[in-house]
Each structure stands twice: as structure tokens, then as C-alpha cells.
Amino acid sequence: MSEDAEIVAEFLVESHENLDQLDRDLVELEQSPGSRELLSSIFRTIHTIKGTSGFLAFSRLERLTHVGENLLSRLRDGKMTMDADTTGVLLRMVDTVRALLEAIESEGTDTAPSVPVDDVVAELEETLAGRPRSAAPAAPEPVVEQPVVEPVPVVEPQPEPEAVVEPAAPAAAPEPAPAKPAAKRTARPAAKRTAKTPAAKPEATTPAAAAPTAPAPQTVETPAAAVAAPPAAEAPEHHDEDGVKRGVVDSSVRVDIDLLDGLVQLVGELVLTRNQILQRTETADDVELLRAAQRLDLVASELQESVMRTRMQPIGQVWSKMPRIVRDLAHQLGREVNLEMEGHETELDRSLLEALKGPLTHLVRNSLDHGIEPPADRAAAGKPAQGRLALRAFHESGQVVVEITDDGRGMDPDKIAAAAVARGVVSREAITRMETREILELIFRPGFSTAEQVTNVSGRGVGMDVVRTSIERIGGSVDITSVVGAGTTVRVRIPLTLAIIPALVVGESGERYAIPQANLVELVRLEGSDLRESVEVLAGAPVLRLRGRLLPLVTLGEALGGDPLRLGRSEALTIVVVQADDTRFGLCVAEVHDTQEIVVKPIGRQLKALPMYAGATIMGDGRVALILDVAGIARDRELATVVQPVEEHRSGLVDSRALLVLEVASGRRAALPLTAVSRLEEFEVARVERSGSAEVVQYRDGILPLVRLASAIGLVDSSQSSEQISVVVHEEEAGRVGIVIDKVLDVVEEAVVPTEVGKRPGVLGSAVVQDRVTDLVDLDAVVAPILAGAR
Amino acid sequence: MSAVAHAPGHADAHAGIRQYCTFWVDGLFFGLDVEWVQEVLRYQQMTVVPCAPESVLGLINLRGQIVTALDLRCRLGLPPRADGVLPMNVIVRSRGEVVSLLVDDIGEVIDTDARDLQPTPANLPTTVQDAVLGVMPLAGAILLVLDADRAVDVSTLADSTGGTP
Structure with a gap:
């Protein structure tokens, strides 16, 4: 029950806000009739109220807003045009909605007979039907002021709770036919009402007419309250425990978010100042000062935590x-x-x-x-x-x-x-x-x-x-x-604006950048021979071999618009393996600082278009550091693969379906099973020698026969044009073969659907990989002639 | 909410005496309606933003708020500041955001009649005209009255990457 009451209370707060907006919109609409935007906005507001009132079984309110929505929908779609009468009817509807909400607030139901729902519904329907209402009755706006008092006898019989909640027939409305809300909500609202009763009089009964009737509901409610004793006992967690008549709207303290933002900022400042003081006091001899500094440290930390917590809430x-x-x-x-x-x-x-x-x-x-x-x-x-x-x-x-x-x-x-x-x-x-x-x-x-x-x-x-x-x-x-x-x-x-997240702080070109912990997979440090074995450059694209998987490598400098990785120059590499959505890649960074909790802050409009930043944060020394958007970098560097979410249960193993996607013959795409790839190499064209009709290179104390993939799969070979050739080394029992390609595009683990389209010698068929048609290479057919010759 | 009240340069320009916060950029005397200006600060340490538009010199920490610092010289197409000369920050509020305009030097706050505002002479560089509401010939100098909203808008400029990290 208390949950119900909570929902109702929230509905009221929300609806009151919505109604204020509605008033503004309607007034504006008078100035610019036919504004679709305004009509849409009004429509949405009413739609929202209708939706919620439906859940909460406020059937009169629902019926009213439903008809209103119908009218607005026609206006919005341009099937009807706005005129003074229509505006009048709509305003009356808003007033009536407001009156119903007040009835709900004070009585817990929307059945108050003093609210003329049926009249307004009839008016709306007539307007909908297109009958002009030359003499619309004076707007019943004063309803807002009327005390909404339930007639004494009606509450008594407390009809069976499962009474049907069909929208009440117009005539039946004054009787609280929708007994369901009343019955369901007996305990909470009743308890609430009794709690309020003493103070209720001065405020609720402004018009004199209400005074005599006021005691009546009180007597009627008392039994209900008695039944509802347990919920009443838990009242303290609600807002009206002090017995003062307050509207739901002002019973909770709604603190302006700006104020909280301001607090968060001030606390941030305080923390920075504390850090500076702590640094100074480390070397101080003054015991009193040290003690004070420690206390400051403690208080500031706690304050920071609490202030942050005021804004964070579980979903x-x-x-x-x-x-x-x-x-x-x-x-x-x-x-x-x-x-x-x-x-x-x-x-x-x-x-x-x-x-x-x-x-x-x-x-x-x-x-x-x-x-x-x-x-x-x-x-x-x-x-x-x-x-x-x-x-x-x-x-x-x-x-x-x-x-x-x-x-x-x-x-x-x-x-x-x-x-x-x-x-x-x-x-x-x-x-x-x-x-x-x-x-x-x-x-x-x-x-x-x-x-x-x-x-x-x-x-x-x-x-x-x-x-x-x-x-x-x-x-x-x-x-x-x-x-x-x-x-x-x-x-x-x-x-997560303003959220605190753990992040790894890395350094590049004298600045610090934060990588959200959520994107971190692992840190890899490679030196010497490890580096040479694990990192290879394929047609200018560095890749990291990590436990059998190939990961594209990007340097942070490159991601930030600088130069790409030059392997020859680096003695050691620090690689942050990151993952965003379904893309995993290695980010080479110059320095790794530490992991810390950072406060995500938005960055200005001027920088919004930059995909690589998710925001900024302030470091302990007061300097600003940018937060990297890993997904943005992946998109920006075109590392993102459009992949069906494949569960990662096989880390460390090469997925048998994983494909190495290659470019051959200037722009055509082909794919090899990744399991068939043992190494990726680059050779200078000058190193290619001939043995008979075959091209070979000297490789690892042996001779590596080469096959031009383009020719082997019936395309025009274009790999001769550059000074280097990219080679996929395939190894099997019979020997090694170097498959010459233009460049490696990507490694995908997408489950592909092979088709027989494009089937020809050397090609098994084709499939759509990363939204592009890609030839699936028949590896055996491509390497068999070479290996046969080598034997 | 207060969007209307925040556009002092336009509607209220004819309302009479207004206060302008003045500053120099490459020898030009600029004024900005004080209603735009939050505060004026001396040089602040900045964090460079790789790939940002050229006129974005960096980010500064203004009491916990991250503020983008725009070089007015660059924004107005004026020659760059000499090496070693540190700019000053004029912190302005524009469309709900706080932005710092980097200027050479800060002048006084002056009162002047907004009705004296004249159209910007047509032979000024368009990059300057673009960000200026008009000019005001004063006794010793000509005041160029800036439009803060336009001054902080870098989207109209050619998109150039601001150097490598």
C-alpha cells in the first residue's frame, strides 16, 4: 500500500509540474495557433497524465484526458484547426484535470462529484464531432477553489474491491462507481487523511460553504483509519507524519540541481585545497597543525562522499x-x-x-x-x-x-x-x-x-x-x-554526468588522460624480443598478438591526431587493452600513472564534436585532464566492427570462426580463417627472389614461397605497386606459404553466413562481413599448388 | 529560462546607458556588455585539447568547473600573440555555458550610451565583423562591441586541427 501512495504522490508532483508547463504552452498557443510543436508538447503532457492515471486507476481522470488527447491528436495532425472555442474547451479541460488532481491529493480518489468531468468530456466530444459551441457555458474554472468533499454516505458501503473499473458511465459519475481506487487505497490515504484532519480545516475550507460538511468526512474516516493502523505506524518514512496539512507538492524538499551542482563544486575546491594543505603540513613540525590537517582531511573526504551521494541513486x-x-x-x-x-x-x-x-x-x-x-x-x-x-x-x-x-x-x-x-x-x-x-x-x-x-x-x-x-x-x-x-x-x-567513476590515468605528450575503468581489459608491457614477437605491422597497421588473438593497435598520440606507431623506434611498449561495445583494441600510451576515482564533468559546446573525449575531470593538483571515449576512438579510427553481440566465453582461444579480413586487388575484400594465419609479415619488394616460376623470399633460415592472393582468386594483382608487400604466413605440415595481400583490414569474430555467390577457383563463396560483401578464400585451393611444388 | 534576459546586446542595446567590460586584443579595443561577463582572471594554466578547433587553446579549471578557453586573436583572425606573453581570461556566460575568452590586456569597465552603437565599418575583416555587434566611437578610441554568443561560436570557422599532442 505504501508503494501505491508513493506512486500517487510522485504522480501528483509530476503532474503539477506538467500542468504548469501546459498552462504556459496553452497561453503561447493562443499567440501562435497551429504551432505543431506546441500542440505536440501539450499532447505529450496530457498523454503522460493519461497514461499514469490509467495505471493508478483514476478512471475519471483517464477518461477526461483520453478525450482531450483525441482532440489534441486531431489538432496536431492538422485534421482540425485551432479556434477560440477549441482553446476554451482545452483550457477547461486543463482546469478540470487540475481540480481532479487536487481531489486526488486531498481524498486519494478522483471521484469527487464536485468536479464536472462529464460536462467537460461532453464539450470535448462535441468539439471533436465538429459541432460549434456558440455559447459555451462559463468556464467552470472556480472548481479549483471548491472544497472537494465526499458525500457522507457513499464511503460507508465500501463496495467489493473487485468492482469493475470501466470508465464510469456519465450519469453514474457522482456516485463513486470506480470503487477500485477507493477500496485499494483505503489504508494509506485514509490514514493520511486522519493525520491531516486537525489542520485541514483552516486551509481546505476557505469557502464558507465547506465548513459544515467538514466534520462529516472526519467521522466517516475514523473507522477506516483504525483498520489501517499498521500503515499509519510506518508513516514516519512518509512526508506527512507531523500532522500538518501540506500538499504533496511541498512536502518533500526539492533541491534545485544547480544548488547541488554548486555544492559539489565547492566540495571539489575544498578537497583540492585540503590536498595542498596536507602537502605543506607533511614537512611541518607543528603537532597541532598536523592534527588539524588530519581532521580537515577526514571531514573533507566525508563531506565529499556525502555530497556526491546526495546526487547518486540506484536505478x-x-x-x-x-x-x-x-x-x-x-x-x-x-x-x-x-x-x-x-x-x-x-x-x-x-x-x-x-x-x-x-x-x-x-x-x-x-x-x-x-x-x-x-x-x-x-x-x-x-x-x-x-x-x-x-x-x-x-x-x-x-x-x-x-x-x-x-x-x-x-x-x-x-x-x-x-x-x-x-x-x-x-x-x-x-x-x-x-x-x-x-x-x-x-x-x-x-x-x-x-x-x-x-x-x-x-x-x-x-x-x-x-x-x-x-x-x-x-x-x-x-x-x-x-x-x-x-x-x-x-x-x-x-x-554519467557528474558521476564518479574509477579510471586509469595515462600520460601522453605531457598531458594526462583518463580511461574509464569500465573500458579497461588489461595492461600489457612489452620489451625486447617479446615486443618483436607480439607486435607486427601489417601494411602499416600494427597489430598485437595476445594469447592467440590479433588486436589492432593504436597509439594514444595517433588517436589524438598525432603520428601513428613507429615500431622500429620503440624499445618498449605499454599497451592498454580496452574494449567498447564489441570492439577490443590496444591503445599504446607513453606513461601509465595510476587508477583513481574521477568526477566526470561535461566539456563545452566547442568540443562536443570531438569523438575521442567523453568529458573532462580535475586531477588532484587542480589541472584538467580529458576523459577518453574508448568507443569514440574506436569509431574514429574505424576499429569498430558491426558485430552481433557474441558472448565472450572463450578468452584466450582463437575462435574457429574468426576471420582475418583483407584487402586485395585495390579495394576488393577477402577473408581467411584466422586459424590459418600463423604470422603476418612485411617484406621489401627487393627481397622477393625467383625460383623457377615461383616468387620466394628468404625467411627464417628458409625459403618462403609466395602466392599472390589476387591472382589466385581470379582478381587483378595490384600489390606490385608499393615498395613493400604484406604477407600472411600460413603454416601446415607440408610447409609454409606466404600469401601476398594488399593489406589487413580487420579481424572479425562475427558469425558469417556463407553464400555460394561468387564461387570460383580459390573462392568458396562470399559473405557479408561488416556490411560489405567479402570473398571467403578457399585456402587449400590457394596454397595447394605451391605446397605441391615445394614437396 | 533566462535566455531572454541573457541577450543584452540585442534588444536592450537601445535602452540607454550600459556598462561595458573592456579589453585589448592585438591593439583593438573591445567591449563586452557586463551582463555577459562573469569575471576576469589573470592567466590560468590550461590543458591542451588535441584535435580541438584551432581557437580552443585549452581547458581551465575554474573552481571545479571545466571551462573552454578560446583565443580571441585566433577567433577574430588576428595575428597570434608574441611568445611568452600570457593572455588574460574574460569569463563569459553564453547559452548556459561558461567560456573563457583569452585577451591581451584588460581595460576598465566603462559606462556608455548604447544608442551610440554604430554599424561595424564594412571594410573590417569579416572574421571580426562576424563577432561584433557594432562599434562605438569614444573620445580616445573606438570601442568594438562584441557579441559573446557569436564570439564563443567556433563552429563557423574552418575546421582545423589544433596541432599534434
């Missing part, structure tokens, strides 16, 4: 509400859903958490409505009747990632494309040029929806649009992966 706060929401929705939609949640403890900044709430609810709602099928459909599709909805939160690359996964019907790109064209979201020509991923992204466009019918829950095409807008507003991103028939995963990434 579990939002998740604790999900089971209820999912249950209600599943019930309403006739679905069977098993909700799994993981990562409750993942902490993120409070303001981000707030901003995440709405979108997450939207996404969950979407998964249930559009994703998970009704049990009968699931059974027909051979799936268990109970659908699975998984919420997962974790930290990755200095970001918080929240995944919402369902095993529902998935998203059909063809359907989406068709709907997008039909709705005029995108042109038919544009669709043909789009990739599947881009088509899926269309659902984020305003006004898009594939739901065949508009339901109460979703399907008006606001959901995803709102989700994306709100997530992007906090600097995050949303992306979707979906398999038709198997389900959809929505991945929300949010930056």
Missing part, C-alpha cells in the same frame, strides 16, 4: 515500481508476462534518474502492447504462453546502459517502412535507400505508429518520439535491435 528506485505497472498492464492487455530485473544497484545521477522514469515506463508499456503477443498468439507461434520482459541496467564505458528486452513478435522492417510511407513520415524513395537499422529508427519520428488501432495504452505514435526526445535531452541515446518473431531489445545509454 532500483525506478524499478521497484515496474512490477506493479507490468502487472496492471498485462492484466489490462490480456498478456502473461514474467518480469525479470537485473542491476538494481546501478547508480546514476539523480536528475538523470528522474528524466529516465518516463521513457522507461513508455518503453515497458510498448513492449507489452506491441511486443509481447497475447498468450494464444504465442502458443500458435510455438512460444511459451508467458512472455518474458527483462530489464537490465549496468555501467559500460562510463555510461549507464539500460536494456529492455522482450521475447515478443519483434519489429518487422517491412511493416514499419510501409507504415512510415503511408503516414508520410518518409518518402518511398528514401525508404529504398535505407538500411534495416535506419528503418527501425523511423519509429522514433514524431507521429509514427504501426499499431493497427489506437489503444488506451499506446499506439498514438507519441511514445517513441517522447522517449527519444527525453533521452536525448539528457545527452543519452536510444537504439533498437529486433528480430522478427523473436523479440526486441531497446538499449538506452545515458552519460
Whole structure:
């Protein structure tokens, strides 16, 4: 029950804020009627209130906002135009919503008969139907001021809790037909009300008319309160324990985030000053000063910790509400859903958490409505009747990632494309040029929806649009992966602004850079012969051989716009092996300092376009250090591979499916199984000698026969043009062969789907690797002639 | 929220006496409405940002806040500062962000009638015109009144990488 009350309280706070926004929007709309942006904004606000009131079973409120939303939806889509009457009706709707919210706040239900919901609904419906209302009745705005008092007798009978909550028929409204909210919420609100009663009079009963009725509810409520004794006892954790009548809105202290930011900054300063003082006192003889400094140290650390903690909250706060929401929705939609949640403890900044709430609810709602099928459909599709909805939160690359996964019907790109064209979201020509991923992204466009019918829950095409807008507003991103028939995963990434993360501090060219610990895999230090054996340069691309895996190497200097690695010059290499998403690579750094907790701070607009930085932080000495964005570097250096998430259960082993992707014949792509590669070498063209008709080089006290891969697979060889040749050394019992290529592009561990397209001598077929068609080399066919000759 | 109140140069320019924070850049006398200016600081240590636009000289730590330092000389297309001469910081607020404009020297805060603002002479370099609201002929000098929003906008400049680390 207390959870209910909490949800209601939050709903009220949120809705009051929303209504303030709504007032501003409506007033602005009067100035610029027909502004789609404003209409969309108003629409979203009402949509949000409607959605939540649906969950909370405030059926009158839901009914009102539903009709209002219908009207707004038509206005937004340009099917109706705004006029003074419409504005009037909409304003009356907002006033009525406000009145209902106040009723909910004071009584716990939206059944207050004094709020003329039906009149307004009728008005809205008439406007919707296009009947002009020449003489609209005077706006019932004073409702806000009217004391909302439940008639004495109605509360008494306390109808059976499972009473149907169908939107109350207009006539029945004054009787609290929606007994469900009342019944369900008996304990908490009742206890709340009694607690408030003494002080309630002066404030709640401003109009004189209310005075006589005031004692009545009090007597009615008393029994309820008695029943509700246990919840009342736990009251202290709630806001109204002091018995003073306060609105939900002002019962919690809402501290301005700017103020908290200011505090965090000041504490940061304090910590730096402390560090300086501690340095000085180390050499001091004054015992008193030392003691004071130690105390300062302690207090500053604790203060810092507490201030930071004021802003960090576990995502579990939002998740604790999900089971209820999912249950209600599943019930309403006739679905069977098993909700799994993981990562409750993942902490993120409070303001981000707030901003995440709405979108997450939207996404969950979407998964249930559009994703998970009704049990009968699931059974027909051979799936268990109970659908699975998984919420997962974790930290990755200095970001918080929240995944919402369902095993529902998935998203059909063809359907989406068709709907997008039909709705005029995108042109038919544009669709043909789009990739599947881009088509899926269309659902984020305003006004898009594939739901065949508009339901109460979703399907008006606001959901995803709102989700994306709100997530992007906090600097995050949303992306979707979906398999038709198997389900959809929505991945929300949010930056950890102002979060504290552990990071490895490295040095390069006199500056320090922080690499988030989340991206770190390991540190490798290579010297002398180890270095020569483990690092090889392939056509200018250095790669690290690490326990059988080949990792691309990038120097930090190069990632920051400097020179690439010159192997010959380095005696030793310090390599930070990093991973972002599914890309792993080695970052060569000049120095490694230490691991420390850093505070992520945003960087200015002027630097936002630089992909290699995730933010900046302040070091102990007060200097600024940049935080590296490992994923950004991978993208920038084109190391990122588009890979299906392959679980990493085989570290240290070469995956038998791993492919070495090569360039041959000036731009054509070919792939060899990585297991067939024993070394990668570069030779100067001058070292190539001839033995009979074969090209050979002297290699490791022997002769290495060469085969030009391009010629061997029926392409024009272009490797002669450079001064060096890149060679993949293949070794088997019969001997070694050097396969001459143009250059190595990448190592991928993607599971490829081979096709027979392009099958010819030397080529098994082709596959799409990293979105490009790539020839799969028939290694045996390529090396067999050479090895046969060598024997 | 206070976006409107934050654009003093435009709407209120005709409202009468205004205060300008003045400074010199390559011998030119610039003024910035004090409402933009948060504070003025002497040289601060900077952290270089590799790959940043050329006019971004680095990042400074302003009491725990990370502030981008822009070289006004570079931004305005003026010749670079002589070696060893340290710039001063004029900390401005623009579109919700705090940015430092690096200038040669700081002048006084002067009161002048904003109605005296004249259009920028057309023969000034476009890089200067781009960031200036107008000019004000004063007794001893000509004041170039900067538009802070435009001065801190480096996106219009040719994208050049600011040297290697």
C-alpha cells in the first residue's frame, strides 16, 4: 500500500509540474495557433497524465484526458484547426484535470462529484464531432477553489474491491462507481487523511460553504483509519507524519540541481585545497597543525562522499515500481508476462534518474502492447504462453546502459517502412535507400505508429518520439535491435554526468588522460624480443598478438591526431587493452600513472564534436585532464566492427570462426580463417627472389614461397605497386606459404553466413562481413599448388 | 529560462546607458556588455585539447568547473600573440555555458550610451565583423562591441586541427 501512495504522490508532483508547463504552452498557443510543436508538447503532457492515471486507476481522470488527447491528436495532425472555442474547451479541460488532481491529493480518489468531468468530456466530444459551441457555458474554472468533499454516505458501503473499473458511465459519475481506487487505497490515504484532519480545516475550507460538511468526512474516516493502523505506524518514512496539512507538492524538499551542482563544486575546491594543505603540513613540525590537517582531511573526504551521494541513486528506485505497472498492464492487455530485473544497484545521477522514469515506463508499456503477443498468439507461434520482459541496467564505458528486452513478435522492417510511407513520415524513395537499422529508427519520428488501432495504452505514435526526445535531452541515446518473431531489445545509454567513476590515468605528450575503468581489459608491457614477437605491422597497421588473438593497435598520440606507431623506434611498449561495445583494441600510451576515482564533468559546446573525449575531470593538483571515449576512438579510427553481440566465453582461444579480413586487388575484400594465419609479415619488394616460376623470399633460415592472393582468386594483382608487400604466413605440415595481400583490414569474430555467390577457383563463396560483401578464400585451393611444388 | 534576459546586446542595446567590460586584443579595443561577463582572471594554466578547433587553446579549471578557453586573436583572425606573453581570461556566460575568452590586456569597465552603437565599418575583416555587434566611437578610441554568443561560436570557422599532442 505504501508503494501505491508513493506512486500517487510522485504522480501528483509530476503532474503539477506538467500542468504548469501546459498552462504556459496553452497561453503561447493562443499567440501562435497551429504551432505543431506546441500542440505536440501539450499532447505529450496530457498523454503522460493519461497514461499514469490509467495505471493508478483514476478512471475519471483517464477518461477526461483520453478525450482531450483525441482532440489534441486531431489538432496536431492538422485534421482540425485551432479556434477560440477549441482553446476554451482545452483550457477547461486543463482546469478540470487540475481540480481532479487536487481531489486526488486531498481524498486519494478522483471521484469527487464536485468536479464536472462529464460536462467537460461532453464539450470535448462535441468539439471533436465538429459541432460549434456558440455559447459555451462559463468556464467552470472556480472548481479549483471548491472544497472537494465526499458525500457522507457513499464511503460507508465500501463496495467489493473487485468492482469493475470501466470508465464510469456519465450519469453514474457522482456516485463513486470506480470503487477500485477507493477500496485499494483505503489504508494509506485514509490514514493520511486522519493525520491531516486537525489542520485541514483552516486551509481546505476557505469557502464558507465547506465548513459544515467538514466534520462529516472526519467521522466517516475514523473507522477506516483504525483498520489501517499498521500503515499509519510506518508513516514516519512518509512526508506527512507531523500532522500538518501540506500538499504533496511541498512536502518533500526539492533541491534545485544547480544548488547541488554548486555544492559539489565547492566540495571539489575544498578537497583540492585540503590536498595542498596536507602537502605543506607533511614537512611541518607543528603537532597541532598536523592534527588539524588530519581532521580537515577526514571531514573533507566525508563531506565529499556525502555530497556526491546526495546526487547518486540506484536505478532500483525506478524499478521497484515496474512490477506493479507490468502487472496492471498485462492484466489490462490480456498478456502473461514474467518480469525479470537485473542491476538494481546501478547508480546514476539523480536528475538523470528522474528524466529516465518516463521513457522507461513508455518503453515497458510498448513492449507489452506491441511486443509481447497475447498468450494464444504465442502458443500458435510455438512460444511459451508467458512472455518474458527483462530489464537490465549496468555501467559500460562510463555510461549507464539500460536494456529492455522482450521475447515478443519483434519489429518487422517491412511493416514499419510501409507504415512510415503511408503516414508520410518518409518518402518511398528514401525508404529504398535505407538500411534495416535506419528503418527501425523511423519509429522514433514524431507521429509514427504501426499499431493497427489506437489503444488506451499506446499506439498514438507519441511514445517513441517522447522517449527519444527525453533521452536525448539528457545527452543519452536510444537504439533498437529486433528480430522478427523473436523479440526486441531497446538499449538506452545515458552519460554519467557528474558521476564518479574509477579510471586509469595515462600520460601522453605531457598531458594526462583518463580511461574509464569500465573500458579497461588489461595492461600489457612489452620489451625486447617479446615486443618483436607480439607486435607486427601489417601494411602499416600494427597489430598485437595476445594469447592467440590479433588486436589492432593504436597509439594514444595517433588517436589524438598525432603520428601513428613507429615500431622500429620503440624499445618498449605499454599497451592498454580496452574494449567498447564489441570492439577490443590496444591503445599504446607513453606513461601509465595510476587508477583513481574521477568526477566526470561535461566539456563545452566547442568540443562536443570531438569523438575521442567523453568529458573532462580535475586531477588532484587542480589541472584538467580529458576523459577518453574508448568507443569514440574506436569509431574514429574505424576499429569498430558491426558485430552481433557474441558472448565472450572463450578468452584466450582463437575462435574457429574468426576471420582475418583483407584487402586485395585495390579495394576488393577477402577473408581467411584466422586459424590459418600463423604470422603476418612485411617484406621489401627487393627481397622477393625467383625460383623457377615461383616468387620466394628468404625467411627464417628458409625459403618462403609466395602466392599472390589476387591472382589466385581470379582478381587483378595490384600489390606490385608499393615498395613493400604484406604477407600472411600460413603454416601446415607440408610447409609454409606466404600469401601476398594488399593489406589487413580487420579481424572479425562475427558469425558469417556463407553464400555460394561468387564461387570460383580459390573462392568458396562470399559473405557479408561488416556490411560489405567479402570473398571467403578457399585456402587449400590457394596454397595447394605451391605446397605441391615445394614437396 | 533566462535566455531572454541573457541577450543584452540585442534588444536592450537601445535602452540607454550600459556598462561595458573592456579589453585589448592585438591593439583593438573591445567591449563586452557586463551582463555577459562573469569575471576576469589573470592567466590560468590550461590543458591542451588535441584535435580541438584551432581557437580552443585549452581547458581551465575554474573552481571545479571545466571551462573552454578560446583565443580571441585566433577567433577574430588576428595575428597570434608574441611568445611568452600570457593572455588574460574574460569569463563569459553564453547559452548556459561558461567560456573563457583569452585577451591581451584588460581595460576598465566603462559606462556608455548604447544608442551610440554604430554599424561595424564594412571594410573590417569579416572574421571580426562576424563577432561584433557594432562599434562605438569614444573620445580616445573606438570601442568594438562584441557579441559573446557569436564570439564563443567556433563552429563557423574552418575546421582545423589544433596541432599534434
